[in-house]
Amino acid sequence: MKKKRKGFTLIELIIVIAILGILAAIAIPKYNKSRLQAAETAHKANVEMLKSAARMKILEKDDGFTWTKDSHDGETYIEKWPDIPNGLVLKDKDGKEYKEYKVVYVKEGNKLTITPDEKVKGN
Helix, strand or coil: CCCCCCCCCHHHHHHHHHHHHHHHHHHHHHHHHHHHHHHHHHHHHHHHHHHHHHHHHHHCCCCEEEEECCCCHHHHCCCCCCCCCCCCCCECCCCCECCCCEEEEECCCCEEEEECCCCCCCC
């Protein structure tokens, strides 16, 4: 009586490993692109939230203000100060990296500035 072998042959294992490698080569770049897009979307949402909070403050006839994470001046209007999303490196036109958001309102000229703004793209 012939003994039946159980298990996979070496060639079958190599084929499976090759298929898994091909799938990983396709999936990983798409995953990284999706993460970057999600971080950019979160950044745009943060900027819009800061704009809305600043507009509420402006409606109170404020003479001007500057908000940063450490100033705590916007706490009446913002529940939690947003952080720049993980995985997103935002730089100004001179190449300086932004570490946090900053909101500045100047009454003369009615100018509201949020840095980094939604036009800044991530890495």
